[in-house]
Amino acid sequence: xxxxxxxxxxxxxxxxxxxxxxxxxxxxxxxxxxxxxxxxxxxxxxxxxxxxxxxxxxxxxxxxxxxxxxxxxxxxxxxxxxxxxxxxxxxxxxxxxxxxxxxxxxxxxxxxxxx
Amino acid sequence: xxxxxxxxxxxxxxxxxxxxxxxxxxxxxxxxxxxxxxxxxxxxxxxxxxxxxxxxxxxxxxxxxxxxxxxxxxxxxxxxxxxxxxxxxxxxxxxxxxxxxxxxxxxxxxxxxxxxxxxxxxxxxxxxxxxxxxxxxxxxxxxxxxxxxxxxxxxxxxxxxx
Numbered sequence: 001x002x003x004x005x006x007x008x009x010x011x012x013x014x015x016x017x018x019x020x021x022x023x024x025x026x027x028x029x030x031x032x033x034x035x036x037x038x039x040x041x042x043x044x045x046x047x048x049x050x051x052x053x054x055x056x057x058x059x060x061x062x063x064x065x066x067x068x069x070x071x072x073x074x075x076x077x078x079x080x081x082x083x084x085x086x087x088x089x090x091x092x093x094x095x096x097x098x099x100x101x102x103x104x105x106x107x108x109x110x111x112x113x114x115x
Numbered sequence: 116x117x118x119x120x121x122x123x124x125x126x127x128x129x130x131x132x133x134x135x136x137x138x139x140x141x142x143x144x145x146x147x148x149x150x151x152x153x154x155x156x157x158x159x160x161x162x163x164x165x166x167x168x169x170x171x172x173x174x175x176x177x178x179x180x181x182x183x184x185x186x187x188x189x190x191x192x193x194x195x196x197x198x199x200x201x202x203x204x205x206x207x208x209x210x211x212x213x214x215x216x217x218x219x220x221x222x223x224x225x226x227x228x229x230x231x232x233x234x235x236x237x238x239x240x241x242x243x244x245x246x247x248x249x250x251x252x253x254x255x256x257x258x259x260x261x262x263x264x265x266x267x268x269x270x271x272x273x274x275x276x277x
Contacts, residue, residue: 007148008141015140015168016133022172023128026119028198029251032205033243035172038216038235041163043144044151045220046232054224054231060151060160061221067164068214074166075207078173082200089177089199093170104161113157114221 003047010043036071062114070104127179135171143167164213169206173199208250212243 022034041064048057077099081092143165151159177195184191216239224231 004145004148007144011144012137012141015143016137019136019140019168019172020125020133024120024122024124026121026124027117028176028201029205029208030118030247032202032207033209033212033247035166035169035202035206036164036209036213036243038163038213038239039140040143040147040165040167041213041216041220042232044147044159044163045224047148048151049224049228054228056156057228058221058224059156060163061217061224063157063160064163064217065214065221067161068210068217070161071164071166071213072207072210074169075203075210078169078203079200079207082196082203086193086196088196089173090170092199093166093173097166100166104164108157108161113155113160 003051007043007047010046011040014043015039036068036075059114063108066107066111067104069107070100070102073103074100127182128175132171132175136168139168139171163217164210166206169203173202176202205247208246209243211246212239212241215239215242 018034018037018039022031022037025031025034041061045057045061048060074096077096078092081087081096082089087095143162146167147159147162147165150162177199179195180198181191181195184194216235219238220231220235223234
C-alpha cells in the first residue's frame with residue numbers, strides 16, 4: 001500500500017511540474033513537447049530501480065520504446081480528429097487511446113519484450 | 116528561436132485544473148505499477164509512455180483558447196480545437212524524444228543509475244527540441260483563403276510557420 005501511495009504522490013508531482021512548465025511555454029507546438037515528457041516514466045523507473053534493480057528497469061524501458069511509438073501515432077490521430085473531423089479535445093483524446101493500445105500491444109506482440 | 120517562457124500564462128489555469136493533473140498523473144503512475152505487477156515487466160513498460168494526462172492538457176488548452184475568444188464576443192470553438200491540435204502536434208514530435216529517453220535509459224542503466232537518468236533526460240530534451248526545430252525550419256504551410264485563415268498565429272502573412 002505504501003508503495004502505491006508513494007507512486008501516486010511522485011507521479012502526481014512530476015506530471016504537474018511538466019504540465020506547469022508546458023503552460024508557461026510558447027508557442028503551443030513547442031509546449032506540446034511537454035505532453036510527451038517522461039513524467040510517469042521518471043517516477044516509475046525510479047521506484048523500479050530501488051525495488052527490483054537496474055536489470056528490471058532496463059527491461060521496462062525497452063518496451064517503453066513501443067509505448068513511445070504508439071504515443072506518436074496517438075498524437076497524430078488526435079491532431080487529425082481535431083482538425084479534419086472537428087471533434088472536441090476530450091472525445092478526440094479519449095477515442096485515440098484505442099490507437100495507442102493497438103499500436104503498443106501490436107508492437108509488443110510483434111517484437112516481444114526485452115530478453 | 117521564438118520560444119518564450121511566460122509566467123502570466125499560469126493565471127489562466129484554475130486551481131482545480133492543477134488538481135486534475137496531479138490526480139491523473141498519480142493515477143497513471145499507480146496504474147503502471149499495478150499493470151507491471153499483474154501482467155509483467157513488458158506490459159508495464161508500455162504504459163510508461165501512456166498519454167495519461169494528455170486528455171486533460173488538451174482539454175485545458177482548448178477551453179483556455181475558447182474562453183479567450185469568447186471574452187472578445189466571438190465563438191472560440193474552432194480556435195480551441197486548433198490550439199489543442201497544435202499541442203497534439205508538439206506531443207507527436209515529443210514522442211521521438213520519449214523514444215530516445217527510453218533507448219538511452221535502457222542501454223545505460225546497468226552501468227550507472229544516476230548517469231542513466233541524466234543521460235536519458237538530456238537525450239529526451241535534445242531530440243524533442245531538435246525534432247520540433249527541424250519541423251519548424253523545413254515546413255511551410257501555405258494558407259488558402261478559407262475561414263480559418265485568420266486563426267492562431269496568422270498575422271496577415273500568406274506563408275506562416277507554426
